[in-house]
Amino acid sequence: MKKIFNYINGEFKAPIEDQWIDNYNPSIGDVYSLLPNSSTVDVQNAYEAAEKAFPEWSETPLEQRSKVLSKIASLITENLDQLAKAEAIDNGKPLSLSTSIDIPRASSNFQFFAHALTQFASEAHESTGFNAINFTLRQPIGVVGCISPWNLPLYLFTWKIAPALAAGNTVVAKPSEITPMTAYLLAEICIKAGVPKGVLNIVHGLGNTTGQAIIEHPKIKAISFTGGTATGAHIAKTAAPMFKKLSLELGGKNPNLIFADCDYEKMLSTTLRSSFANQGQICLCGSRIYVERAIYDKFKTDFIAKTNALKIGAPLDAETNIGALVSKSHLEKVKSYIDIATAEGGTILCGGNYVTVKGYENGYYLQPTIIEINNTNCRVAQEEIFGPVVTITPFDSDDEALAMANDVRYGLSCTIWTNNLNRSMYMAKHVQAGIVWVNTWMMRDLRTAFGGTKDSGVGREGGFEALRFFTEPKNICIQY
Numbered sequence: 214m215k216k217i218f219n220y221i222n223g224e225f226k227a228p229i230e231d232q233w234i235d236n237y238n239p240s241i242g243d244v245y246s247l248l249p250n251s252s253t254v255d256v257q258n259a260y261e262a263a264e265k266a267f268p269e270w271s272e273t274p275l276e277q278r279s280k281v282l283s284k285i286a287s288l289i290t291e292n293l294d295q296l297a298k299a300e301a302i303d304n305g306k307p308l309s310l311s312t313s314i315d316i317p318r319a320s321s322n323f324q325f326f327a328h329a330l331t332q333f334a335s336e337a338h339e340s341t342g343f344n345a346i347n348f349t350l351r352q353p354i355g356v357v358g359c360i361s362p363w364n365l366p367l368y369l370f371t372w373k374i375a376p377a378l379a380a381g382n383t384v385v386a387k388p389s390e391i392t393p394m395t396a397y398l399l400a401e402i403c404i405k406a407g408v409p410k411g412v413l414n415i416v417h418g419l420g421n422t423t424g425q426a427i428i429e430h431p432k433i434k435a436i437s438f439t440g441g442t443a444t445g446a447h448i449a450k451t452a453a454p455m456f457k458k459l460s461l462e463l464g465g466k467n468p469n470l471i472f473a474d475c476d477y478e479k480m481l482s483t484t485l486r487s488s489f490a491n492q493g494q495i496c497l498c499g500s501r502i503y504v505e506r507a508i509y510d511k512f513k514t515d516f517i518a519k520t521n522a523l524k525i526g527a528p529l530d531a532e533t534n535i536g537a538l539v540s541k542s543h544l545e546k547v548k549s550y551i552d553i554a555t556a557e558g559g560t561i562l563c564g565g566n567y568v569t570v571k572g573y574e575n576g577y578y579l580q581p582t583i584i585e586i587n588n589t590n591c592r593v594a595q596e597e598i599f600g601p602v603v604t605i606t607p608f609d610s611d612d613e614a615l616a617m618a619n620d621v622r623y624g625l626s627c628t629i630w631t632n633n634l635n636r637s638m639y640m641a642k643h644v645q646a647g648i649v650w651v652n653t654w655m656m657r658d659l660r661t662a663f664g665g666t667k668d669s670g671v672g673r674e675g676g677f678e679a680l681r682f683f684t685e686p687k688n689i690c691i692q693y
């Protein structure tokens with residue numbers, strides 16, 4: 214059986230305690246590799262390698278640091294096919310998606326921060342009347358921790374690592390234990406790219422062992438985390454007494470507000486994507502769909518037809534639109550919400566059942582599901598399901614749409630479909646979300662601030678926001 218190893222001090226290492234975890238291929242429901250369940254000793258070894266590498270890496274000239282990151286970016290692109298296939302097998306997502314989105318974006322993450330680090334500037338303030346000048350030194354923090362989830366494995370892993378390294382930190386990183394493969398392949402790429410020893414260390418393992426050792430480590434002074442809200446709360450509680458700097462990108466329950474005056478066809482095809490792309494396992498998916506009553510019935514008919522036409526199949530099949538869900542337990546959790554919806558008075562308009570894919574009978578497949586609800590206080594409208602399940606509900610006025618959009622504990626993103634400029638601005642301003650798309654979805658410019666409000670997290674990633682997070686500002690005041 215293939216084994217995945219930790220990457221510590223520039224070398225592949227087995228876990229010290231020889232503990233291994235089964236890694237499943239969700240398209241067939243079978244174990245296909247093993248990964249380390251790293252202990253506190255492995256994490257300590259990774260920390261020590263990172264600590265030793267820090268002085269040199271943090272003083273490496275920017276152009277040199279930039280070259281290292283660019284080299285990783287180009288090697289990811291050169292290995293696109295291998296990485297995309299590995300991601301599809303490990304996660305269950307369609308190969309078409311990992312080839313067009315996940316892996317190109319992982320490369321862009323490194324390329325973007327290779328450039329951004331050369332443009333990052335800090336402020337100066339002249340204290341007029343006092344013959345003094347203040348300027349801000351932005352210094353790297355030291356050894357930082359990066360922890361990522363399973364839904365966009367390499368995409369989100371690199372979204373943290375790239376700015377952390379660009380800012381001059383050294384890193385102890387942990388990918389999700391459910392999708393470790395591309396992080397392992399990234400380590401191979403780092404060796405080929407000539408990343409200096411100890412600058413990046415990748416430790417694999419469970420959240421409550423390996424992850425816990427990272428967040429508890431007293432000398433890892435910043436944690437960038439993407440994952441569930443409950444885990445984020447636990448990390449915040451653990452890290453607070455040590456005054457760690459935290460960036461927490463957490464769950465979502467994003468509203469999709471559709472007004473009768475929108476560009477209907479564009480809205481319909483984009484809504485299909487924002488509902489079911491990656492089996493609905495994207496934190497930005499619009500899982501609550503609110504439609505103005507004037508077009509509600511038409512939308513319902515067309516949306517059901519388009520959803521029923523999606524092809525559910527094996528990830529590596531070129532025809533597949535909807536692949537496998539990431540794990541058996543996640544599949545069962547998502548399905549349980551469909552049962553809860555029925556019990557709470559929702560109407561299943563399409564989907565709702567497990568799917569058996571020929572030749573892949575033990576894989577984790579579920580039909581894309583649309584549930585009509587009128588009571589937006591029910592659990593399917595309030596809790597993050599994180600699967601191919603959306604709710605649809607009509608509304609009669611802008612205020613009603615806004616009230617329903619904001620009536621959840623989350624505040625990650627929102628999509629608004631309207632050609633009325635005043636309405637789009639009013640809605641965008643008042644909706645409680647960190648990211649608002651008008652007449653589009655998931656259009657990402659890597660310079661923009663990315664993150665959520667309310668229970669969707671604290672802090673922002675992206676562009677200079679990420680470089681600010683991964684540096685400590687120091688004010689220096691000189692009187693002359």
Ligand code: NAD
Nearest residue numbers: 361362363388389420424425440441444462463464465496
């Ligand atoms: P999760 O919280 O279970 O796990 C995320 C990571 O945290 C994994 O690597 C896991 O091993 C680790 N972890 C778990 N317990 C830990 C602990 N005690 N200490 C340290 N690390 C620990 O989340 P998941 O199921 O992997 O991912 C799905 C969630 O991620 C969803 O809620 C989704 O909305 C969210 N997400 C958010 C964003 C965003 O940008 N806001 C993006 C993608 C996914």
